[in-house]
Every structure is written in structure tokens, then in C-alpha cells.
Amino acid sequence: MMLRPVRLGGVWRHGLVAVALLATAFAGVRVFRPTDTLDLAHGRYPAPAPATDRFYGELLAAPLIVDDRIRVYAAANRVWADGPVDAKMTTSAYWAFRRWPAVLVGVVVAGDRVVSRWSDGEVVAQRPDTGAVLWRASVGARTRVYEGRRTGAKTVYDPPDLATATAPDGRPVVVATGVDEVTGLDADSGAVRWRHRTSGEQRRAYLAGPARRRHARRLRRWAVTVHGRGRGRARLDDRAGRDADRRRRADRSR
Numbered sequence: 594m595m596l597r598p599v600r601l602g603g604v605w606r607h608g609l610v611a612v613a614l615l616a617t618a619f620a621g622v623r624v625f626r627p628t629d630t631l632d633l634a635h636g637r638y639p640a641p642a643p644a645t646d647r648f649y650g651e652l653l654a655a656p657l658i659v660d661d662r663i664r665v666y667a668a669a670n671r672v673w674a675d676g677p678v679d680a681k682m683t684t685s686a687y688w689a690f691r692r693w694p695a696v697l698v699g700v701v702v703a704g705d706r707v708v709s710r711w712s713d714g715e716v717v718a719q720r721p722d723t724g725a726v727l728w729r730a731s732v733g734a735r736t737r738v739y740e741g742r743r744t745g746a747k748t749v750y751d752p753p754d755l756a757t758a759t760a761p762d763g764r765p766v767v768v769a770t771g772v773d774e775v776t777g778l779d780a781d782s783g784a785v786r787w788r789h790r791t792s793g794e795q796r797r798a799y800l801a802g803p804a805r806r807r808h809a810r811r812l813r814r815w816a817v818t819v820h821g822r823g824r825g826r827a828r829l830d831d832r833a834g835r836d837a838d839r840r841r842r843a844d845r846s847r
Contacts (some may be wrong), residue, residue, distance in 0.1 A: 627694055634688040636789060638722040639663060639676035648653025650681030659721045661703055663687060667745035669696050672709045674724065690717070696739040699752020701755035703780035704765035710755045712737040716769055718783060728783030733771040760786065 648806035656664035741748035765780035
């Protein structure tokens, strides 16, 4: 007996096309919408491993050693950790944090926080032992590209627009450079300690202290130095972000 092909009526045919289009649209939303993904730590926090002068192994990515327990790595849309620190090769992720479409700009360690900055202006602090997000802050976007290339070395060792400092009360501070201001964030809570408005495009901000006033009177605290294009440089008192020393110098790099 021969089987005859069954022809679908116009209503059924149009209905199937509509269902297929809806499924495609839903899949597009699921794949392409901006999203954050956090994989928390599994297993025990690795024990600290003392550093010795021996060959450990070769890694495919540049590690940022945290608390002598874990290694933190950077990629274009991801920051993750593995451990222990004396493992001979990269292991499966102990915890991982991914964002899309934002790209990773820099990673630092401030106190007992792993702090990352992203191209959309978000600063995110995580616990190194679990990967849990403790706070988030928006400081504006400046660098919008991932500069770590294949190994992530620049992103973890010399991150643009991101630095750390210690306040006079001993609390760690995260210093984030924006287009027209520098922001000091409390590393424990993410609260804004100070903001400093600048004129012109900033080139970089980094820990510089102890600072000096023009008359060589020493300031008994650390300071953040901000270089501006064509406007000299300003030293900011980390206590409140006020100018501690300002020098008008022509920018030789222009």
C-alpha cells in the first residue's frame, strides 16, 4: 500500500510558520539579551600555599594571586578563579563571573575583595572564597575595550582606570578614573568616599604618596595622582578627594 503525502491546509501552514517565528524570536532573546552569570565556588576554599623558588608549571593565562589561596584570571567577558596557587596547570574554575555585552577592563584586589571594572562603568566586588557579589557601583565608562589580549596580563597587572589606595583610617579604597572625574569607593561596602571633578581628559590615576605640598611640607597620608591632558597633574588627598597639591605642567605627550 502506498502512502500519500498529507497536505496541510492554509490555516495550519500559517500557524506552523508563526510558531517557528516565535520560537526563533524567543531563542534570540535568550541568547543575545544583556546578562550576568555567576557560578559560585564549589568545594572547599584552597589552603594557602607558601611560595618557594622552584618551577611550578606553565599557565595559559596570567594569574593574580589572592590570599595565597586562589589564582584569578581575566578574559574579555569573564573573570574567574582556580586553585590551589601551586597547581602545575590551570584547573577547572573554582568560581566564575561573566557579563555580556560589557567587556572586562581591569581587576584588582582591595582588602579582602576581588574588584573588577567593566566597559559599561560597573564596578563589581566579590568574595574571593565564594565568588559571591558583595556590592556593585556605577562610576561611568571610560575605557571600553578589553586590553588583556590572550593572557589577560595587562588587565590583572596594569589595569586601566582602576587602582587601590589605603585611607588614613586604614580602610582600603578602590580608585576608579572616569572621563571627567575620579571616584574613591570604600572597598568593604562600595560607598563613595569622595569624587573629584577634573577638566580635560584624564590619562591615568595611581597611588603616589606620601604627597608633598608646594612648600615641601610633607603630608602624613597617601594620595592619588591624576594626570590630565594639557592641564598638569593634581594630587588628591585620599581622605576626602580634595586637592592636596596641584602642579601646572605642559603635557609632553601631546
